[in-house]
Structure formats: structure tokens, C-alpha cells
Amino acid sequence: MTALSMTGDLWIGDTPLIRNLALDMPAGRWCCLLGVSGVGKSTIARLIAGLPGPQRLDGALSTDDGQPLAQRVALMAQGGQLLPWANLVQNVTIGARLRGEKPDTARALALLEQVGLAGLEHRLPADLSGGQGQRVALARVLIEKAPIVVLDEPFSALDTLTRLAMQDLAARLLKGRTVVLITHDPLEAVRLSDRAWLLGPQGAQDIALPQTTTPRDFRTPEVLAAQAALLSRLHQDMACAG
Amino acid sequence: MRWLNYAPIRALIALGFALALWQLVVWVSGVPRFILPGPLRVGAALWDNAALLWEHARFTAVNLLAGLAAGIALGVVTALNLALSPGARLMLRPVLIFAQAVPVFALAPILTLWLGYGAASKIVVVMLVIYFPVTSAFFDGLMRLPAPLADLALMMRATPLRRLFLLQVPHALPALLSGLRLAVVYAPFAVIIGEWVGSSRGLGYLMLMANGRGQTDLMFAALFCLAGMSLLLFGALEKLGGIRS
Numbered sequence: 001m002t003a004l005s006m007t008g009d010l011w012i013g014d015t016p017l018i019r020n021l022a023l024d025m026p027a028g029r030w031c032c033l034l035g036v037s038g039v040g041k042s043t044i045a046r047l048i049a050g051l052p053g054p055q056r057l058d059g060a061l062s063t064d065d066g067q068p069l070a071q072r073v074a075l076m077a078q079g080g081q082l083l084p085w086a087n088l089v090q091n092v093t094i095g096a097r098l099r100g101e102k103p104d105t106a107r108a109l110a111l112l113e114q115v116g117l118a119g120l121e122h123r124l125p126a127d128l129s130g131g132q133g134q135r136v137a138l139a140r141v142l143i144e145k146a147p148i149v150v151l152d153e154p155f156s157a158l159d160t161l162t163r164l165a166m167q168d169l170a171a172r173l174l175k176g177r178t179v180v181l182i183t184h185d186p187l188e189a190v191r192l193s194d195r196a197w198l199l200g201p202q203g204a205q206d207i208a209l210p211q212t213t214t215p216r217d218f219r220t221p222e223v224l225a226a227q228a229a230l231l232s233r234l235h236q237d238m239a240c241a242g
Numbered sequence: 243m244r245w246l247n248y249a250p251i252r253a254l255i256a257l258g259f260a261l262a263l264w265q266l267v268v269w270v271s272g273v274p275r276f277i278l279p280g281p282l283r284v285g286a287a288l289w290d291n292a293a294l295l296w297e298h299a300r301f302t303a304v305n306l307l308a309g310l311a312a313g314i315a316l317g318v319v320t321a322l323n324l325a326l327s328p329g330a331r332l333m334l335r336p337v338l339i340f341a342q343a344v345p346v347f348a349l350a351p352i353l354t355l356w357l358g359y360g361a362a363s364k365i366v367v368v369m370l371v372i373y374f375p376v377t378s379a380f381f382d383g384l385m386r387l388p389a390p391l392a393d394l395a396l397m398m399r400a401t402p403l404r405r406l407f408l409l410q411v412p413h414a415l416p417a418l419l420s421g422l423r424l425a426v427v428y429a430p431f432a433v434i435i436g437e438w439v440g441s442s443r444g445l446g447y448l449m450l451m452a453n454g455r456g457q458t459d460l461m462f463a464a465l466f467c468l469a470g471m472s473l474l475l476f477g478a479l480e481k482l483g484g485i486r487s
Contacts, residue, residue: 049393049397050396051393051396051397052396071399073397074397075393075397077390077393079390080388080389080390080391081390081391081393081394083391083409083412085412085413085415086412094394094398094408095397095398097404097408098394098395098398098399098400098401098404098405098408098409099398099399099400099401099404100401100404144398
């Protein structure tokens with residue numbers, strides 16, 4: 001297990017995006033970065049994932065074991081990462097095949113069963129619903145044994161009920177990994193996070209969360225209250241930003 | 243009228259109308275047959291010269307297919323190389339663009355001079371004519387890997403060769419198919435030009451010869467053979483595209 005810490009100012013080219021970041025993400029926990037559109041959430045996802053772009057961190061991004069981040073992060077994005085020409089097994093094993101390793105088909109089949117896609121292994125992504133597509137993406141993250149997983153708005157294109165089901169599934173299957181969840185959905189943040197921050201240009205503010213275990217039941221009063229509080233804070237942010 | 247939903251039947255009906263109109267124009271206007279023979283006369287010429295046409299069509303078809311195969315192979319290999327190596331892109335792209343600016347048809351006389359009146363000069367003309375459209379269509383497809391898949395390749399630490407063959411090539415196949423469509427349209431032009439410039443066989447040669455002798459009906463018959471050949475090629479390509487998608 002690997003803890004992650006990120007401090008400093010985030011820049012896009014010559015423009016400051018977020019100042020005074022100080023994020024401590026404990027090992028094996030879910031940390032959530034919440035914010036309105038355009039605040040720089042996905043930029044942080046790309047930064048942690050080590051993907052190229054105009055972003056630059058004037059500060060430090062480090063792990064507690066002192067080893068480099070590269071090669072230890074898996075990313076699941078909103079969509080578009082499935083190969084339309086490949087069936088589900090081939091999609092799940094694409095990492096191994098891209099690296100020139102022997103694909104572990106048996107494990108891919110087992111994972112597809114775990115995410116609830118048994119019997120669909122030889123379908124193409126075009127035959128799947130949006131939720132099923134994200135289940136495949138989740139299986140692909142799981143087959144990569146990366147200790148750190150970045151989820152960049154993975155469920156935002158799904159309808160509410162599918163989203164709730166996917167949140168439960170992801171919480172169950174990603175247990176034990178250090179997860180960075182990027183979202184703009186207050187309920188998602190409240191349900192899944194062990195720690196959560198609200199991002200704004202002046203930095204990240206801590207979000208108070210219910211003292212229960214994740215995934216939290218969306219029907220309990222404390223979850224609903226936390227969601228409402230968060231929503232009104234986001235609403236204020238939006239109003240300030242114009 | 244359900245049978246009208248079937249496309250080949252609609253095409254046949256349209257063709258029938260066109261032929262009838264043509265025949266009507268010939269009858270009504272009384273145009274001499276060495277200027278414009280009617281479809282009945284062309285049909286008769288097709289029937290009477292079937293063996294001759296077959297002989298020449300075979301020569302043309304073989305050169306056409308050989309040129310297509312060579313041009314496609316060369317184009318695909320070039321595009322793969324360009325996609326894989328930035329050095330090759332730097333060196334080869336200007337050459338390719340310059341090569342595109344040269345009208346390859348105009349090279350046919352030179353190619354005939356170098357390669358003689360036989361099959362080789364025709365094959366090379368076809369190859370050169372289709373080389374650029376195939377290369378550029380496929381290369382464009384290879385370089386337009388969608389951003390999420392490019393990210394995937396980075397996250398999964400893909401080797402360049404595996405990125406090429408597991409992501410870029412499958413994604414570029416529809417682009418290659420449009421390049422092939424262009425190739426199939428250009429190739430019959432190219433092979434006929436090659437034959438016009440200098441040949442003693444082939445449909446292009448037959449057309450020139452028939453034209454010179456005032457056998458306009460035979461010329462049209464040769465033209466129909468060529469059109470049939472193009473249609474077959476196009477149909478084969480569409481079948482190929484249908485299998486893939």
C-alpha cells in the first residue's frame with residue numbers, strides 16, 4: 001500500500017490554476033477531489049497518472065515509500081478507453097498485450113464475472129450499455145496490479161441508479177488500493193471517500209464526512225445532510241466564479 | 243412493389259432505361275454508326291468479339307491487379323514506417339508531398355521508355371498512381387489515435403510496435419478502406435493510360451485500334467468491359483469493408 005502526498009501550486013502553462021495545494025492521501029484509502037467544472041480536477045488526475053499535458057506542479061508529488069509514481073498508477077476515465085474492435089476479454093487484457101506480456105485470459109474472465117459481465121465476454125463494446133462499458137473499464141483497472149488508482153469522473157455519464165450500483169461495485173473491488181476519485185457529484189464524494197477536498201483556485205478545503213464506513217448508504221440522514229451541505233458550498237463556489 | 247427495395251434490381255431498371263433512351267436517340271437522330279453506335283450494335287460487337295475482348299481484358303485485368311497489389315503493399319508499408327519513426331516522417335514526408343505534385347499520368351511515356359511496351363510499365367503506372375492516396379489515407383488514420391487510447395498506451399507502458407499494431411492499425415482500418423476506394427477508382431484510369439502510351443495488348447490498346455479503324459462499336463464494347471472490371475473491383479472492396487465493420 002502506498003500513501004500519496006501532493007503539495008504546491010498547480011499551473012497550466014503560465015497561468016496558475018490552484019495555489020497552495022496540500023493533499024495527504026493515506027495508503028489504501030479513497031480520497032476524493034471535488035470541484036466545479038474547469039477548476040482543474042482532471043489536470044490533477046493527469047498529473048498523478050503521469051500523462052503529458054500543459055500542466056505543471058510547482059511543488060512535490062511523492063509517495064511514502066519513496067519510490068517513483070511511474071508504473072504504479074492505473075487510470076479509469078469517463079469513457080472512450082475501450083477498443084471498439086476488440087471483445088471484452090481482449091479489452092481487459094490490453095495492458096499485458098501492449099507491454100508484450102502473456103495476457104492472463106483466465107483472470108480476465110474471472111474479473112469480468114466479478115464485475116457482473118459473465119456471459120458477455122465475447123461481445124464488442126458497442127453491444128454494451130454505458131454502465132456495462134464502465135464495468136469493463138473497472139475490470140481492466142483491476143487486472144493491472146497498480147497500488148494507486150485514479151478514477152477521473154468514472155461514473156459521470158451514467159444514470160443515477162446505475163451510478164449508485166457502480167459506486168458500490170468499485171468500492172468493494174478496489175478495497176485496499178489507494179484511490180484518488182475525481183468527481184463533481186457531491187453524493188458520490190460523500191458515499192465513497194475516506195478523505196475529501198473541495199478544490200478552488202485558492203487551494204483545497206477539507207470536507208467533513210460522516211463517521212461511518214464506505215460505501216455509505218445514501219438513505220441515511222447524515223449522508224444526505226453532508227450531501228446537501230456540500231451541494232450548497234459548490235453552489236456558492238459557482239456563484240463566486242460567475 | 244416490394245422487389246423494388248432490392249438495390250441491384252433498381253440499378254438494372256435504371257440501366258435499362260438509359261440504354262433504351264440511347265437506342266432511341268440513335269434511331270431518331272440517324273447518327274452514323276461510326277460516330278455513335280446504338281446499344282444493340284454494341285451488344286452485337288460484344289458478342290461477336292467475345293474471344294478477342296476476353297484475351298485483351300485478361301491482359302489489362304492482370305496488370306491492374308498486380309499494380310493495385312504492389313501499390314497497396316508499398317503504401318501500407320510506407321504509412322506504417324512513417325507512423326513508427328519520427329525520423330522517417332521528417333525525411334519522407336516532403337518527398338511524398340513533392341511526389342504527389344508530379345502528375346503520375348504524365349510519367350507514363352517515360353515509364354514506357356524505361357520499362358518497354360510489356361506488362362511492367364503498366365503495373366508501375368498503376369502502382370505509382372495509387373501509392374499516394376493509399377499512403378496518405380492510411381497514415382492519417384494511424385496518426386489520429388483518439389486521445390483516450392493514446393493515454394491508455396502511455397498508462398500501460400506500450401512498446402511503440404505494439405501500440406502501432408494493437409491500437410493504431412485497427413483504428414486506422416476505416417481510413418485505409420477509404421484510401422483503397424480511391425485506389426480502385428484511379429487504377430483503371432492508370433492502366434488504360436499506360437496502354438494508350440504504348441502497348442500491343444490490352445483493352446486500352448484495343449480501344450485505340452478500334453477507334454483508328456472506325457470500329458466505334460468495338461470501342462464501346464471494350465469500354466463496357468472496362469466498366470465491368472471497375473464495378474467488380476468496387477464490389478469486392480465493399481464486401482471487404484462489410485466483413486470488417
